[in-house]
Amino acid sequence: MKEQMNEQEQTVKSTNYWKMAFLALLATIIGLAVFVGVRLSENREEVYKDKVDQVIFDDKPSFQLVSNKEDINRIINHYLDKYLSTKTVKYDFYLENQAMLNGTFKLLGFPVEFYLYFEPFVMSDGNVLLEAKNVSVGSLSIPMNQVLKQVAKLDLPEWVEVKSKDGQVILHLNQLVIEDDIRIKADKINLVDDEIRLSVYFDVNESASKEE
Structure with a gap:
């Protein structure tokens, strides 16, 4: 009886371990995706601002x-x-x-x-x-x-x-x-x-x- 309980406890612990590992991996993937998305959006915004600031005249001098x-x-x-x-x-x-x-x-x-x-x-x-x-x-x-x-x-x-x-x-x-x-x-x-x-x-x- 005790052996069956020990086996069940080990199975539960093993299942919890894999759940935690899966959640940690999922959180890492989501965090990485958010980080990359933010970085990409920041780069686009900076390039746009640089182009706007540099425009003073619509055409080049003759x-x-x-x-x-x-x-x-x-x-x-x-x-x-x-x-x-x-x-x-x-x-x-x-x-x-x-x-x-x-x-x-x-x-x-x-x-x-x-x-x-x-x-x-x-x-x-x-x-x-x-x-x-x-x-x-x-x-x-x-x-x-x-x-x-x-x-x-x-x-x-x-x-x-x-x-x-x-x-x-x-x-x-x-x-x-x-x-x-x-x-x-x-x-x-x-x-x-x-x-x-x-x-x-x-x-x-x-x-x-x-x-x-």
Whole structure:
């Protein structure tokens, strides 16, 4: 009788052992499958994000223009002469070792000439940030932000944004339209070494519609 009970106990223990082994194996397989699935989904997501972050422009530039301050000043002067031809206010903007804005505004009813000096920076979107560094208003002592407030009242192009509180002017080149179908983006501005790089984009669709 005792021998039969011992045999039954051994059979139960053996059965429990195989059940435990089977469950452990099943748990390992499920865990491995979940781990692999998670890893695969993470890799796909990372690749997708990288591709999205790298897309800045929909098309490649038609060509890159490498220029200098003298040539850029000619272009600026030509643009301002054309833009200000119908305006009563006059001002100049040109590049030396710094970018300089020269013009006049009225203070207490009297015209006051000013010189604003900026350090240019290329922004990640290809626009240009002008950081105001110095101001000269004759013998007057006027805070920088007050001068910029007066500059903001000038008849500036729509793509020029004056942020007087921050002492900055932003040139939104992505809003500047040249001959209807040409856009530009700044790549590099180094006034000290006289190196300026711009990417030029042609709107192929716009040109094609005109030809039709």
